[in-house]
Amino acid sequence: MIIDCDPGHDDAMALVVAARHADLVAVTTVAGNAPITATTRNARIMLDMLGIDVPLHQGAHQPLVAPARHAPDVHGSSGLDGADLPEPSRPADSEHAVDFIIETCRATEGVWLVPIGPLTNIAHVLQVAPDIGQRIAGISLMGGGTFGNVTPTAEFNIWADPEAAQIVFSYGGKLVMSGLDVTHELQATPERIAKIRSHQGQLATVLADLLVFFSDGYMRFHLNMEGGAVHDPCAVMALTHPELFIITPERVKIETAGDRTRGMTVIDRRGHRKPAPSNCDVVWNVDDEAAFDVLIEAIGYFSK
Numbered sequence: 001m002i003i004d005c006d007p008g009h010d011d012a013m014a015l016v017v018a019a020r021h022a023d024l025v026a027v028t029t030v031a032g033n034a035p036i037t038a039t040t041r042n043a044r045i046m047l048d049m050l051g052i053d054v055p056l057h058q059g060a061h062q063p064l065v066a067p068a069r070h071a072p073d074v075h076g077s078s079g080l081d082g083a084d085l086p087e088p089s090r091p092a093d094s095e096h097a098v099d100f101i102i103e104t105c106r107a108t109e110g111v112w113l114v115p116i117g118p119l120t121n122i123a124h125v126l127q128v129a130p131d132i133g134q135r136i137a138g139i140s141l142m143g144g145g146t147f148g149n150v151t152p153t154a155e156f157n158i159w160a161d162p163e164a165a166q167i168v169f170s171y172g173g174k175l176v177m178s179g180l181d182v183t184h185e186l187q188a189t190p191e192r193i194a195k196i197r198s199h200q201g202q203l204a205t206v207l208a209d210l211l212v213f214f215s216d217g218y219m220r221f222h223l224n225m226e227g228g229a230v231h232d233p234c235a236v237m238a239l240t241h242p243e244l245f246i247i248t249p250e251r252v253k254i255e256t257a258g259d260r261t262r263g264m265t266v267i268d269r270r271g272h273r274k275p276a277p278s279n280c281d282v283v284w285n286v287d288d289e290a291a292f293d294v295l296i297e298a299i300g301y302f303s304k
């Protein structure tokens with residue numbers, strides 16, 4: 001898989017589980033939780049701490065149409081506030097993530113694209129090289145849901161670039177959506193953070209500190225949550241550990257124009273006898289204890 005990300009506390013966790021359980025071909029970055037220079041820097045730091053040598057390519061600075069908007073209230077100004085981060089030892093391999101994805105997917109069929117930030121890079125790929133839609137295994141994304149977190153109806157990754165999301169949701173190939181319905185079930189509770197901290201090494205310490213910062217923000221703004229929602233690993237584990245999830249085929253469209261609904265994922269759940277053809281496998285629920293154990297084990301693996 002290629003992880004397309006905007007690290008981001010939960011992106012960092014997704015990179016750990018992808019490095020442990022997937023054939024991670026490369027990492028690409030996009031502006032989202034923070035500006036592109038920050039998200040790329042954070043990806044560089046995570047690859048250093050994981051000790052893995054995979055290509056890293058910087059991508060889009062801003063959405064297809066709208067101005068760039070970030071999430072400092074959730075992730076801090078750096079995108080990874082809350083921990084003492086080391087300086088990165090490596091630069092990005094290029095600033096041409098879209099070209100890299102196209103070249104890689106043309107050279108090797110069956111790659112999964114796993115975007116866990118705004119979908120700008122992936123939309124550019126599908127616009128420039130529509131043949132990629134038939135060459136990849138599919139797209140497993142984190143975004144959307146039946147409720148929002150930026151607005152009552154829109155989740156951040158889709159809201160940040162709904163025009164890009166519309167392109168991705170219309171591409172016609174395999175599509176898996178891990179939205180807020182499932183990701184809010186995977187929470188970094190104090191007990192789970194303590195398990196992470198029990199591992200020795202820099203990675204475990206940094207991730208535990210990051211999740212404390214991340215969870216404190218969630219607890220201040222949300223009712224009935226015991227920790228931060230660790231969204232992004234769900235898009236990885238839906239592929240590597242599908243047995244932990246409930247997934248159903250659905251018809252999903254993207255709202256790009258509504259004053260109150262821009263960025264909404266409109267999921268047709270009317271239950272018609274002759275429903276419209278599905279275009280997306282929606283992930284609804286997760287065995288959260290087992291899934292978080294996967295994350296903890298992966299952190300321990302790289303903390304030795």
